[in-house]
Amino acid sequence: MAANNNQEQQNQLVGHKELAHKSLLESDALYQYILETSVFPREHESLKELRQMTEKHPWNLMATPADEGQFLMMLLKLINAKNTIEIGVFTGYSLLSTALALPTDGKILALDVNREYYDLGLPIIQKAGVEHKIDFKEGPALPLLDELVKHEKNKGAYDFVFVDADKDNYLNYHKRVIELVKVGGLIGYDNTLWGGSVVAPPDAPLKDYVKHFRGHVLELNKYLANDSRIEICQLPVGDGITLCRRII
Numbered sequence: 001m002a003a004n005n006n007q008e009q010q011n012q013l014v015g016h017k018e019l020a021h022k023s024l025l026e027s028d029a030l031y032q033y034i035l036e037t038s039v040f041p042r043e044h045e046s047l048k049e050l051r052q053m054t055e056k057h058p059w060n061l062m063a064t065p066a067d068e069g070q071f072l073m074m075l076l077k078l079i080n081a082k083n084t085i086e087i088g089v090f091t092g093y094s095l096l097s098t099a100l101a102l103p104t105d106g107k108i109l110a111l112d113v114n115r116e117y118y119d120l121g122l123p124i125i126q127k128a129g130v131e132h133k134i135d136f137k138e139g140p141a142l143p144l145l146d147e148l149v150k151h152e153k154n155k156g157a158y159d160f161v162f163v164d165a166d167k168d169n170y171l172n173y174h175k176r177v178i179e180l181v182k183v184g185g186l187i188g189y190d191n192t193l194w195g196g197s198v199v200a201p202p203d204a205p206l207k208d209y210v211k212h213f214r215g216h217v218l219e220l221n222k223y224l225a226n227d228s229r230i231e232i233c234q235l236p237v238g239d240g241i242t243l244c245r246r247i248i
C-alpha cells in the first residue's frame with residue numbers, strides 16, 4: 001500500500017510532465033487543447049520540422065516546448081530585440097524560434113558545451129534562412145561569458161538573454177549576464193519551477209537529476225526575488241520561466 005502511494009506521488013510529480021510533454025498544467029487535455037488550438041496551427045514549418053526531428057532524440061525532454069517557443073517569439077518582438085544570447089542550445093528549438101523572431105540583421109550568440117546537438121538542427125535552421133543571425137560557440141558557457149564581460153563594448157550590449165543550460169550554474173550565469181544585458185533588457189531563466197519539485201516535501205521520491213538540481217533552482221529563485229537590480233516575473237509557461245528586467 002505504502003509502495004503504491006509512493007508510486008502515485010511520483011506520478012504526480014513527474015509522470016504528468018512525461019505524459020503531457022512538458023507542461024506544469026494539471027490537465028493534460030487542457031495542455032493538448034492549447035497546443036492544438038493556438039500553437040501547432042501557427043507554428044513555423046521549420047520549427048515543426050525541428051520539433052518532430054527532436055522528438056526522436058533520447059534527450060527530447062530537454063527541448064523547449066512549442067507553446068514556450070511561441071511565447072518567446074512574441075516576447076522578442078514586443079521588446080524589439082536585436083542582439084541576444086542563448087545559453088543551452090540542444091537541437092535548437094528555442095534558438096530557431098529566436099532567429100525567426102529577430103529582424104534580418106538580428107544576432108544571437110549561441111553557447112553550448114556540445115555542438116553535436118546543434119548540428120542535428122542546423123540543416124533545418126539553414127533551410128529556414130536564418131543561420132546568418134547565429135554565432136554558435138562550443139564550450140562551457142562560463143568561461144565564454146567571462147571573456148565577453150572582459151570587454152567594455154559587450155556590457156549592456158544585449159537586449160535579451162535566454163538561460164537554459166546547467167541549472168547548478170544559473171547563479172554564476174546571472175553574475176555575468178546581468179552586466180551584458182542592457183538596462184531595460186530582459187533575461188529569461190528557464191525551468192525555474194523544475195517540474196513542480198520546488199514545492200515537493202523533502203522526502204518526496206524524486207528522480208535523481210530532479211533532486212540534484214532542485215536545491216540550485218530554489219537558491220536561484222530566492223536570489224532573483226531579492227536582487228534589487230532587476231524586476232522579475234515568474235511564469236508557469238513550459239517548466240517555469242522567470243523573466244528578469246534589468247533596471248539598474
Ligand code: SAM
Pocket residue numbers: 062063064087088089090091092093094095111112113114117139140141142164165166169
Ligand atoms: N534551449 C534548448 C532547446 O530549446 O531545445 C534546450 C537546452 S537543454 C535543456 C540544455 C543544454 O545545455 C544542452 O544542450 C547541454 O549540452 C547544454 N549545457 C549543459 N551544460 C552546459 C555548460 N556548462 N555550458 C554550455 N552549455 C551547457
Ligand code: CA
Pocket residue numbers: 062063064164190191239
Ligand atoms: Ca528548458
